[in-house]
Amino acid sequence: xxxxxxxxxxxxxxxxxxxxxxxxxxxxxxxxxxxxxxxxxxxxxxxxxxxxxxxxxxxxxxxxxxxxxxxxxxxxxxxxxxxxxxxxxxxxxxxxxxxxxxxxxxxxxxxxxxxxxxxxxxxxxxxxxxxxxxxxxxxxxxxxxxxxxxxxxxxxxxxxxxxxxxxxxxxxxxxxxxxxxxxxxxxxxxxxxxxxxxxxxxxxxxxxxxxxxxxxxxxxxxxxxxxxxxxxxxxxxxxxxxxxxxxxxxxxxxxxxxxxxxxxxxxxxxxxxxxxxxxxxxxxxxxxxxxxxxxxxxxxxxxxxxxxxxxxxxxxxxxxxxxxxxxxxxxxxxxxxxxxxxxxxxxxxxxxxxxxxxxxxxxxxxxxxxxxxxxxxxxxxxxxxxxxxxxxxxxxxxxxxxxxxxxxxxxxxxxxxxxxxxxxxxxxxxxxxxxxxxxxxxxxxxxxxxxxxxxxxxxxxxxxxxxxxxxxxxxxxxxxxxxxxxxxxxxxxxxxxxxxxxxxxxxxxxxxxxxxxxxxxxxxxxxxxxxxxxxxxxxxxxxxxxxxxxxxxxxxxxxxxxxxxxxxxxxxxxxxxxxxxxxxxxxxxxxxxxxxxxxxxxxxxxxxxxxxxxxxxxxxxxxxxxxxxxxxxxxxxxxxxxxxxxxxxxxxxxxxxxxxxxxxxxxxxx
Numbered sequence: 299x300x301x302x303x304x305x306x307x308x309x310x311x312x313x314x315x316x317x318x319x320x321x322x323x324x325x326x327x328x329x330x331x332x333x334x335x336x337x338x339x340x341x342x343x344x345x346x347x348x349x350x351x352x353x354x355x356x357x358x359x360x361x362x363x364x365x366x367x368x369x370x371x372x373x374x375x376x377x378x379x380x381x382x383x384x385x386x387x388x389x390x391x392x393x394x395x396x397x398x399x400x401x402x403x404x405x406x407x408x409x410x411x412x413x414x415x416x417x418x419x420x421x422x423x424x425x426x427x428x429x430x431x432x433x434x435x436x437x438x439x440x441x442x443x444x445x446x447x448x449x450x451x452x453x454x455x456x457x458x459x460x461x462x463x464x465x466x467x468x469x470x471x472x473x474x475x476x477x478x479x480x481x482x483x484x485x486x487x488x489x490x491x492x493x494x495x496x497x498x499x500x501x502x503x504x505x506x507x508x509x510x511x512x513x514x515x516x517x518x519x520x521x522x523x524x525x526x527x528x529x530x531x532x533x534x535x536x537x538x539x540x541x542x543x544x545x546x547x548x549x550x551x552x553x554x555x556x557x558x559x560x561x562x563x564x565x566x567x568x569x570x571x572x573x574x575x576x577x578x579x580x581x582x583x584x585x586x587x588x589x590x591x592x593x594x595x596x597x598x599x600x601x602x603x604x605x606x607x608x609x610x611x612x613x614x615x616x617x618x619x620x621x622x623x624x625x626x627x628x629x630x631x632x633x634x635x636x637x638x639x640x641x642x643x644x645x646x647x648x649x650x651x652x653x654x655x656x657x658x659x660x661x662x663x664x665x666x667x668x669x670x671x672x673x674x675x676x677x678x679x680x681x682x683x684x685x686x687x688x689x690x691x692x693x694x695x696x697x698x699x700x701x702x703x704x705x706x707x708x709x710x711x712x713x714x715x716x717x718x719x720x721x722x723x724x725x726x727x728x729x730x731x732x733x734x735x736x737x738x739x740x741x742x743x744x745x746x747x748x749x750x751x752x753x754x755x756x757x758x759x760x761x762x763x764x765x766x767x768x769x770x771x772x773x774x775x776x777x778x779x780x781x782x783x784x785x786x787x788x789x790x791x792x793x794x795x796x797x798x799x800x801x802x803x804x805x806x807x808x809x810x811x812x813x814x815x816x817x818x819x820x821x822x823x824x825x826x827x828x829x830x831x832x833x834x835x836x837x838x839x840x841x842x843x844x845x846x847x848x849x850x851x852x853x854x855x856x857x858x859x860x861x862x863x864x865x866x867x868x869x870x871x872x873x874x875x876x877x878x879x880x881x882x883x884x885x886x887x888x889x890x891x892x893x894x895x896x897x898x899x900x901x902x903x904x905x906x907x908x909x910x911x912x913x914x915x916x917x918x919x920x921x922x923x924x925x926x927x928x929x930x931x932x933x934x935x936x937x938x939x940x941x942x943x944x945x946x947x948x949x950x951x952x953x954x955x956x957x958x959x960x961x962x963x964x965x966x967x968x
Contacts, residue, residue, distance in 0.1 A: 310334055312372060313355030314342055315402035319572065321394075323354065323401075325361055327371040337380025337387065342372040350376070352405045354387060381409060381533070385588075386550055392583055396938075398945065398960040399573035407573055408548040410516065410525030437464075438473050441615040445477050445593055448613065457585035461562070461607055462595035464617025465626065465850070466821025467785075470595040471501070473617075474558050475508065477593060482512065482538050486555020486590075490541040491577055493564040501560075502541060509539050516542035516549060544569065544577035547584065554590045557581045562594035562603055563814055568965045576963055597821060597852075598814035601807075601863065604856045605870040627792070627823040627830030629848045634796065634835040640727050640735050645793045645833045649736075652831075653743055653772055657790035661736070661775040662819045664799050665728040672699065672710060676719035681710065687918040692724045694731075704920040732795055733775055740773075748776035778815075780822070790830060792823040797836040797844055804915045805967045806868045809843050813855050816847035867907075869963070873934040875941055876967065878914065878959040880922040890956040891925035894948055898929065901943040906931035915968045922957075928967065 514537035672681035683701035690699035823830035
């Protein structure tokens with residue numbers, strides 16, 4: 299029997315990374331069975347714990363400078379076969395570099411885990427979904443042809459990118475599905491991203507019926523084992539069209555040909571946790587490195603996408619006609635300032651008229667709860683969370699004032715705690731108060747409220763929406779859950795109870811979000827009939843943003859918005875990276891952000907500038923004092939180089955009781 303070579307009999311060393319915020323790698327001996335393998339997971343001792351790591355390297359020699367006696371042995375290998383190929387590890391390295399996280403954190407986000415993949419935010423546009431393919435209009439055929447037949451320019455360092463831009467109900471989804479169908483016939487795989495899977499069951503059902511076992515889903519509603527089973531099936535080549543929220547962009551598909559991003563503008567595509575990636579940016583990188591195409595779509599594109607379309611970096615494909623027999627609804631702004639209650643006479647009249655016609659109404663307000671601001675008229679006292687610098691929201695159904703950030707709750711005082719005045723109480727309103735007023739005003743109509751409070755039970759949201767679709771309710775009242783993607787033939791009237799709730803936020807994207815929300819919710823009316831109507835109640839009836847939204851003037855809005863962004867040097871005319879520090883100790887937070895600012899001045903390029911340091915708009919969350927610093931530069935490459943140097947210097951003397959967040963291309967500055 300031939301003897302084994304010396305190399306085979308020598309000990310092997312494994313290089314592991316962990317889901318922790320440390321950028322270094324860790325060396326271990328292979329386990330007692332002599333098992334290893336790049337791309338596999340391993341249980342290894344780390345300090346006093348046993349945690350899961352990812353094997354990214356193997357060697358027959360330990361790293362220089364590390365004594366043999368200090369190298370521990372892994373406990374066991376979890377996987378029989380690697381779960382990460384070289385392609386996935388390279389993608390994780392890019393995520394780690396671009397978003398300033400550890401390689402272990404990047405790998406961890408790519409596979410199913412116990413962490414939620416998203417939060418309920420918005421519907422994808424389920425405007426034309428059917429289980430079977432339907433004939434395309436001329437506009438749809440032209441768009442499909444462009445997506446499939448356009449040849450890439452090898453001289454460009456960007457993938458082929460297309461944008462289906464069109465009014466709600468214009469057939470974007472069918473073009474997405476036809477494009478996917480064509481790619482599958484060519485032997486390519488497709489990733490289909492939607493904002494939030496729990497609110498897009500029509501999309502999932504249609505894809506499953508149309509593509510059968512070739513389809514797979516990855517979403518937080520599945521069990522951990524169920525998600526991992528699907529993930530491994532995709533990796534093995536058992537599924538070719540994958541649908542899911544932002545994390546599905548990491549699906550280990552074979553031979554990727556197309557990535558679809560439905561409702562591209564939606565903020566839920568940006569992760570709020572480390573790594574703070576944006577699915578759109580990851581999709582662009584994957585499409586470029588894997589020679590795939592990217593197709594996005596929305597009735598209200600993001601400002602970044604609109605600018606890239608204007609510059610011909612993204613190929614714009616217009617869809618201008620509603621295909622289900624409907625037409626653009628009549629949209630009317632109404633002044634709420636002099637109304638006695640939450641509903642103006644104009645909106646009440648239209649609700650009555652709609653009910654007499656046997657049709658349905660959707661009422662939208664992006665505020666849950668009953669009252670939003672507790673204020674004393676005598677002394678000015680305001681009731682705020684004792685752990686966060688935000689108002690406590692009164693939830694009448696629970697009889698509690700609740701913080702929507704940390705969950706703290708208390709019974710709201712009947713008299714002012716500061717001066718004892720009886721002239722204290724809640725003003726402004728949320729969905730609970732609207733529900734109460736509607737029931738009082740229209741006792742003969744059936745109303746159902748849909749928000750995070752009323753649909754917390756699993757499956758309850760889908761049940762309510764199905765009942766509304768079948769005509770069980772006359773009025774559907776809700777938050778963002780009813781704003782986008784709903785497609786009910788019986789709906790004639792949409793009422794926006796208060797359109798300008800987001801305009802006062804200290805964020806440069808406030809106008810964009812407000813405009814998008816109004817246009818999207820207006821799109822729920824007139825889908826099948828030409829008599830749709832939208833009443834937009836507002837305290838600012840002459841505000842240009844409100845007026846352009848009511849006119850569905852997307853071109854006019856972006857013309858003005860981008861002009862202002864350019865003058866103020868905000869994205870898309872610059873790239874930004876935001877530092878946020880938080881600590882239980884206010885002085886430590888202040889010292890950390892000031893030190894970071896001093897370091898920044900030493901490394902920032904000449905064409906960049908700094909906003910701050912300052913207290914965050916929401917200065918305290920869950921007892922943590924928050925301070926931020928925003929770096930702005932025309933070039934992301936230059937900004938990246940500077941931030942690497944800044945972080946390296948900051949790490950040398952950082953306060954361990956201060957946590958630093960680095961957010962690349964943040965979507966919110968609150």
